Structure formats: C-alpha cells, structure tokens
Amino acid sequence: MDNKKERLRSLYKVDEALRDECLIFFKENLPYSLVADCVRTEISLLRDAIINGEDCPPALTDRRLFFQQVIRRIKRNSAPSLQRVINATGTTLHTNLGRSPLSQNAAERVVETACSYSTLEYNITKGKRGSRQDHVESLICRVTGAEAAFVVNNNAAATMLVLASIANNRQVIVSRGELVEIGGSFRIPDIMELSGAVLKEVGATNKTRLSDYAHAIDDENTAALMKIHTSNYHIVGFTEDVSLCQLKELGTEYSLPVIYDIGSGLLTDLKTYGISEPTVPDAVKAGADVILFSGDKLLGGPQAGIIIGKKAYIEPMKNHPLARVVRIDKMTLCALEALFFEYQDIEKATQKIPVLQTLTSSPDILHDRAIRLKKQLPDMTPFHIEIEPCEDCVGGGSAPDAHLAGYALTLHSDNLSAEQIENLFRKNNPPIISHIRQDKVWLHMRTIMERDIKDIAASISHLKGP
Numbered sequence: 463m464d465n466k467k468e469r470l471r472s473l474y475k476v477d478e479a480l481r482d483e484c485l486i487f488f489k490e491n492l493p494y495s496l497v498a499d500c501v502r503t504e505i506s507l508l509r510d511a512i513i514n515g516e517d518c519p520p521a522l523t524d525r526r527l528f529f530q531q532v533i534r535r536i537k538r539n540s541a542p543s544l545q546r547v548i549n550a551t552g553t554t555l556h557t558n559l560g561r562s563p564l565s566q567n568a569a570e571r572v573v574e575t576a577c578s579y580s581t582l583e584y585n586i587t588k589g590k591r592g593s594r595q596d597h598v599e600s601l602i603c604r605v606t607g608a609e610a611a612f613v614v615n616n617n618a619a620a621t622m623l624v625l626a627s628i629a630n631n632r633q634v635i636v637s638r639g640e641l642v643e644i645g646g647s648f649r650i651p652d653i654m655e656l657s658g659a660v661l662k663e664v665g666a667t668n669k670t671r672l673s674d675y676a677h678a679i680d681d682e683n684t685a686a687l688m689k690i691h692t693s694n695y696h697i698v699g700f701t702e703d704v705s706l707c708q709l710k711e712l713g714t715e716y717s718l719p720v721i722y723d724i725g726s727g728l729l730t731d732l733k734t735y736g737i738s739e740p741t742v743p744d745a746v747k748a749g750a751d752v753i754l755f756s757g758d759k760l761l762g763g764p765q766a767g768i769i770i771g772k773k774a775y776i777e778p779m780k781n782h783p784l785a786r787v788v789r790i791d792k793m794t795l796c797a798l799e800a801l802f803f804e805y806q807d808i809e810k811a812t813q814k815i816p817v818l819q820t821l822t823s824s825p826d827i828l829h830d831r832a833i834r835l836k837k838q839l840p841d842m843t844p845f846h847i848e849i850e851p852c853e854d855c856v857g858g859g860s861a862p863d864a865h866l867a868g869y870a871l872t873l874h875s876d877n878l879s880a881e882q883i884e885n886l887f888r889k890n891n892p893p894i895i896s897h898i899r900q901d902k903v904w905l906h907m908r909t910i911m912e913r914d915i916k917d918i919a920a921s922i923s924h925l926k927g928p
C-alpha cells in the first residue's frame with residue numbers, strides 16, 4: 463500500500479512535464495491544449511496502472527521513456543485526418559479514396575490563388591465586378607463544342623439546378639430503365655423530386671421505345687425530355703432504349719429541350735483502351751440542349767458539376783436562386799480552369815491528367831513499374847513476393863464492365879495472414895490500401911503513382927510481424 467502511495471507521489475506533475483525542454487518544439491508548433499492533453503493522458507495512464515496494482519510501469523522511473531510516449535501520442539493526435547493514401551487497389555476512380563487526383567499543374571494553381579487575393583469576381587480589364595463563371599465558360603465551350611457553360615458543386619447539384627430552372631412544377635419524361643442510384647443514398651428520382659420537377663416515368667426497366675416518350679408528352683405540362691446515362695450498371699438481354707439522337711428528334715418535333723445527364727464527363731474516346739463510355743463532344747453533336755456531368759470522374763478534375771448546352775437554357779440558370787446555393791468554390795474553380803486549359807490539347811492532356819494517364823497505362827508500363835518496385839526491396843523479407851497479371855477497374859460508377867489488364871505485386875507470408883499484412887499496410891504512413899485475393903495481398907500497379915514506389919518499398923522493408 464505504502465508502495466502505491468509512494469509511486470503515486472512520484473508521478474510527473476502536468477505543469478512540470480509541460481516545461482520540459484523536449485516539448486518546446488511541439489508547444490511552439492502545435493495547439494498548446496493538444497500538447498497538454500497528451501501529457502495529461504500519459505500521466506493518468508500511469509496513475510491508473512499504479513492504482514490497479516500493476517507492476518511498476520517503466521515510464522514512471524524512466525523519464526526518457528515517459529517523454530517518448532508523450533511525443534508519440536502528440537504525433538498521433540496531430541496527424542491530419544484527411545491525408546494522402548497510396549491507392550494500390552487498381553480502381554482508378556475510387557470513390558472512398560477521393561475519386562480523381564488533380565494534376566500537378568492544377569494543384570499548383572490552386573495553392574497559388576488560394577493563398578492570395580484573386581480575380582475571382584473582378585474583371586481586370588474593366589476594373590469592375592466580374593463573374594466567377596467567366597474564368598471557365600469560354601474554355602469549357604471551346605473544349606466541348608457547347609454554346610454556354612455553368613459550373614456548380616457537383617453533378618447532383620447540377621441536376622437540381624437544371625431541373626429547377628427548366629421544369630419547375632412541370633413534367634420531365636424519363637425512361638424507367640434510367641432511374642439510377644449512384645450510391646450514398648443518391649437517387650436520381652429523389653433529386654428530381656426535390657428540384658420541384660414532376661417525374662414522368664415511361665417504358666419498362668428493360669425496354670423503352672420512342673413511342674413511350676411520345677405518348678407521355680402533354681402539351682401543357684411537359685417541360686423536358688431527359689436521358690440519364692446508366693453509369694454504374696448495364697441492362698443486358700432483351701433490351702431496347704432510345705438513343706440521344708432519336709430523343710432529340712422527338713424534342714425538336716414538340717419544341718421540348720432534351721436534358722442529358724452523361725455522368726462521367728469523358729471528353730475523349732477511350733474505346734481503344736477497353737472503356738466504352740459516351741463522350742461529351744458526341745452528346746453536344748447529337749444536339750442535346752443541356753448536358754451535365756461530374757468534374758471528378760473520368761474528366762479527372764476536382765469535385766464539380768458542369769452544365770453545358772444551349773445559351774437559351776443555360777443563361778436563366780445563372781440567375782436562379784439555387785445557383786447561389788450550389789455555388790462553386792474558388793479553389794475548385796481554379797483547378798477546373800487549369801484542367802480545361804490542358805484539355806485544349808487532348809494528346810497532351812492524356813499524358814498530364816492523372817486519371818487518363820492511369821486508365822491508358824499499358825500492361826507493359828505496369829509490368830515495368832512492378833519490376834522497379836521489386837528491385838527496391840531488400841533481398842531478405844519475410845514475404846513471398848511475385849509479379850502477377852491482374853484485372854483493374856475504372857470505378858467511380860463508370861464503365862462497370864470494363865476490365866483493364868494490369869499487373870500487381872503479390873505478397874504472402876508463412877507467419878502472417880493476408881488480413882494481417884493488409885492491416886499493416888493500412889497502418890503505414892502513408893497508408894497503403896490494398897486488395898486481398900486468393901489469400902494474398904495484391905498491390906495493383908495501375909493506381910500506384912511514381913512517388914508511391916519508394917514509400918511502398920520502405921513499408922515492405924520495415925514490415926515485421928504483428
């Protein structure tokens with residue numbers, strides 16, 4: 463008992479510990495309360511151990527060890543929650559991992575303008591107020607071939623604004639085969655309803671004909687015909703749907719606009735790479751009056767919703783009260799400008815925009831990457847490591863049936879399960895997100911960036927047991 467009391471008396475005092483010189487750096491660079499909380503927590507852990515009658519904790523008598531534990535806690539608690547990870551899943555547009563990474567150039571432009579005042583809503587030539595949309599509208603029009611453009615927060619916001627602006631309290635005709643759920647409780651029909659549009663479903667899940675749309679048109683009440691790209695599923699078998707061109711012909715006949723939610727916003731054809739998704743320029747050529755798509759799917763930019771189309775429909779959206787609700791932020795806008803600037807040269811863009819670079823990487827390139835990674839590993843590791851062919855996917859609810867041929871580094875070990883290895887990778891700094899298949903851990907080369915290679919090599923060199 464005495465022993466206990468004595469030990470409790472010998473506990474570090476919070477104030478005293480906080481004055482220790484090994485914490486000076488942290489007190490200067492981090493919130494004081496964070497450092498103080500870590501000191502308090504470590505002391506109270508020691509106190510609990512003493513009270514519970516455990517063996518004398520080493521940190522009670524070893525000052526260096528105590529501060530090592532405090533500092534470890536400070537580092538853990540001050541690490542950002544939203545942080546870089548290494549995507550070794552082979553899924554290019556991984557929704558949980560932030561969809562598309564920005565290009566170096568776009569990221570630099572964001573940093574430059576975010577840290578200073580900018581021309582966000584200022585027209586330098588006239589010395590007057592300008593519109594934030596002016597920075598991207600003409601660029602987007604040039605790249606897509608559209609007459610007008612308007613950018614918002616994401617494609618869900620774009621859907622909302624487009625429908626509120628064109629179809630308030632009036633009917634929008636949509637095929638039953640296209641009532642998409644994107645995920646994360648986002649269903650197109652729900653958004654349509656929220657916008658104030660009245661959803662008029664036509665056809666059946668597997669078949670919708672042009673006559674179905676035609677019969678549903680009501681001269682008084684119909685505001686638009688809408689086509690939604692079924693991004694994340696394909697209906698196969700006994701099916702029929704109406705092409706954008708056919709729908710446009712019907713729209714023209716009845717003077718109704720055709721709205722096309724194309725989902726991913728692919729600007730260049732990727733069929734030669736095994737990815738069959740409709741492209742935005744084709745949709746413009748087919749005559750769609752309004753087209754909407756995401757910024758961070760196959761377009762490869764920041765989270766955004768891009769609305770393009772005929773001036774007559776886009777202009778009123780700019781002054782709609784909802785436009786302010788879904789207004790795009792300056793950092794996003796800056797990244798979008800840089801992105802569309804690069805798209806003016808589609809060949810170069812494919813080299814520079816990470817998503818396109820990743821999706822168009824040949825198996826040879828991925829095999830080389832695997833060899834380079836393997837060469838950086840020490841001769842002796844506790845793992846059996848091999849280079850094996852694998853299949854990668856596009857992800858982000860795009861091209862669900864595209865299987866891209868790739869290569870992976872696979873690991874397994876005699877004394878660690880695949881789950882344990884996967885778990886150790888996930889706890890690495892930076893975290894490495896991998897796949898488990900056939901009792902092995904797979905590191906898919908497609909989504910591993912150049913700078914990730916040395917981090918993965920370091921991680922594998924240091925991985926030990928549990």
Ligand SMILES: *Cc1c(COP(=O)(O)O)cnc(C)c1O
Pocket residue numbers: 616617618619642644690691692693694723724725726755756757766767859
């Ligand atoms: C992904 C997707 C959306 C939602 O886009 P966000 O940018 O995630 O809001 C809407 N419609 C379609 C067809 C999609 O594929």
